[in-house]
Amino acid sequence: MMRADGWGSNGIVGNTRLSNVDSAAGRPVGSGAEDTRTEVVRREDPPSKKVSMNIPIDSDLLHRVLAALPEFILIVDEDHVIRYINRVEPGYDPDDVIGMDSTAVLFPESRDVLINALDRVFAGAETVESEVEARHPDGSTAWYGAEVTPLFDGGLVVGAVIRADNVTELKAAREELAQVRKLLPMCAWCSRIRSEDGMWEGISSYLTRVGKTDISHGLCPACEQEQLGRAEGA
Numbered sequence: 001m002m003r004a005d006g007w008g009s010n011g012i013v014g015n016t017r018l019s020n021v022d023s024a025a026g027r028p029v030g031s032g033a034e035d036t037r038t039e040v041v042r043r044e045d046p047p048s049k050k051v052s053m054n055i056p057i058d059s060d061l062l063h064r065v066l067a068a069l070p071e072f073i074l075i076v077d078e079d080h081v082i083r084y085i086n087r088v089e090p091g092y093d094p095d096d097v098i099g100m101d102s103t104a105v106l107f108p109e110s111r112d113v114l115i116n117a118l119d120r121v122f123a124g125a126e127t128v129e130s131e132v133e134a135r136h137p138d139g140s141t142a143w144y145g146a147e148v149t150p151l152f153d154g155g156l157v158v159g160a161v162i163r164a165d166n167v168t169e170l171k172a173a174r175e176e177l178a179q180v181r182k183l184l185p186m187c188a189w190c191s192r193i194r195s196e197d198g199m200w201e202g203i204s205s206y207l208t209r210v211g212k213t214d215i216s217h218g219l220c221p222a223c224e225q226e227q228l229g230r231a232e233g234a
Contacts, residue, residue, distance in 0.1 A: 063086065066086035066087075067086050067087045069086060070165070071163050071164060071165050072085065072086065072087065072088075072089075072144075072162075072163070072164040072165075073085070073086040073161065073162070073163055073164075074086075074102060074161070074162040074164070075151060075159050075160070075161055075162075076102045076118065076159060076160050076162060077158075077159055077160075078122050078159075080101055080102045080103055080114075080115065080118055081099060081100070081101060081102070082097055082098055082099065082100050082101075082102050083098070083159065084098070085097050085098065089136055089142075090136075090138075091136055091137035091138055092136075092137065102114065102118075102162065103115055105134045105135055105136075106132050106133065106134050106135075107132075107133045107134070107135065107141075109133075110131075110132035110133045110134070111132075113130050113131075113132055114130065114132050114146065114148075116128075117130050117146070117148045118148060118160055121148050121149065121150050121157070121160045122150070122157055122160065125150045125152075125157050126150070127147065127148065127149045127150075128147075128148045129145070129146070129147050129148075130145075130146050130148075131143055131144065131145050131146070131167065131171070132144055132146055141168075142166055142168045143166070143167050143168045143171045144164040144165060144166055144167060145164065145165045145167045146162055146163070146164045147162070147163045147164075148160050148161070148162050149161050149163070176210060179210050184206075186203075187200065191203055193206045204217075
């Protein structure tokens, strides 16, 4: 702790320690007042353990690093215009994407979701997570998990960083799991299942269609014994 006169409470000024100084009286310690000698002991700093990688960090290297990431990284301004993107989906030209409205390729409902997220980031400097659906140039669609965070400069929010992952397969798997988990209307006699359109189908067909499950058939021990008994009695 440094005092107002520049001295530390531990008798150190910077890296210099005065070992023969009476800290209470502010004078040298010795056999008499005539002894004014002081001993200066310098504290050596430990050797640095930092290792220099000698890799120049420039904008081209930073872009190549970001382009190698599996996520899409976008920087947008307060008008929702894309100012940077690390890579694009097939069918898009990076030069055309820069300067594009970040909500232009989204479906109307998803567009409102992203606009709301961006407005919240710029207004309150908070991080907002959402899922949005986009349309690609070839007509296909995809779902993206988007995390929108503020970009600061001098304490002010000057942009928003969007980190987007393609979650199309994950979202489909979640929906299929929810479909399997829900209460199924099943016939008490034949065990057929009523589908959403009111049609009745076998449980094997239903699980194959909804759960993307491959069905293999066999006989359980009880049915095996029953069928063997019938065969022997025939």
